[in-house]
Amino acid sequence: MRLNEELYNLSSLQLAPFLLGKLLCRKINGKIIKLKITETEAYYTEADTACHAHKGKTARTEVMYRRGGCAYVYLCYGIHSLLNIVCGEEGSPQAVLIRGVEGFIGPGKLTKAMQINRDLNGENLIVSDELWLEDSGCTADFTTGTRIGINYASEQDIARQWRFIIKE
DNA sequence: AGATTGATAAGG
DNA sequence: CTTATCAATCTT
Numbered sequence: 001m002r003l004n005e006e007l008y009n010l011s012s013l014q015l016a017p018f019l020l021g022k023l024l025c026r027k028i029n030g031k032i033i034k035l036k037i038t039e040t041e042a043y044y045t046e047a048d049t050a051c052h053a054h055k056g057k058t059a060r061t062e063v064m065y066r067r068g069g070c071a072y073v074y075l076c077y078g079i080h081s082l083l084n085i086v087c088g089e090e091g092s093p094q095a096v097l098i099r100g101v102e103g104f105i106g107p108g109k110l111t112k113a114m115q116i117n118r119d120l121n122g123e124n125l126i127v128s129d130e131l132w133l134e135d136s137g138c139t140a141d142f143t144t145g146t147r148i149g150i151n152y153a154s155e156q157d158i159a160r161q162w163r164f165i166i167k168e
Numbered sequence: 169a170g171a172t173t174g175a176t177a178a179g180g
Numbered sequence: 181c182t183t184a185t186c187a188a189t190c191t192t
């Protein structure tokens with residue numbers, strides 16, 4: 001039931017709504033936990049001023065330039081590890097931020113609960129047995145909204161409806 | 169609403 | 181090396 005490798009070639013704009021309702025899987029001390037993804041955001045190439053990579057490639061954003069299927073875990077405000085799913089083709093920085101899962105609202109909360117830290121940066125979600133995604137079979141209804149915490153982006157990018165929230 | 173937090177990246 | 185900036189969060 002693991003997500004197909006080909007899905008990660010989709011653009012972040014297609015993948016973000018697709019991931020809603022899918023299962024985020026993590027192995028902790030041999031125990032596997034699976035949580036339904038309830039909220040995502042899309043970050044799309046260097047043209048998106050809200051994307052970390054919009055100024056070009058750095059050591060931090062290097063993972064986003066890889067082929068789809070990697071985890072991009074970065075530290076926000078020095079405190080919170082945030083989990084992103086890299087997608088799109090190599091050289092095209094795109095990622096889907098996992099903003100919430102069932103039971104844990106808030107990107108920093110869910111990474112803490114699932115013990116996701118920067119050790120998992122660059123983890124290959126297609127083959128990893130530490131962190132991966134599974135298809136739950138359900139395709140949920142969703143609503144869209146503006147992204148959060150990107151006031152530094154251009155006005156038009158702030159206005160984009162690239163946040164996807166699952167509907168009950 | 170305000171304080172806090174520390175890695176990142178840009179500038180000297 | 182030094183400073184400004186933050187894809188948040190907790191506390192008032």
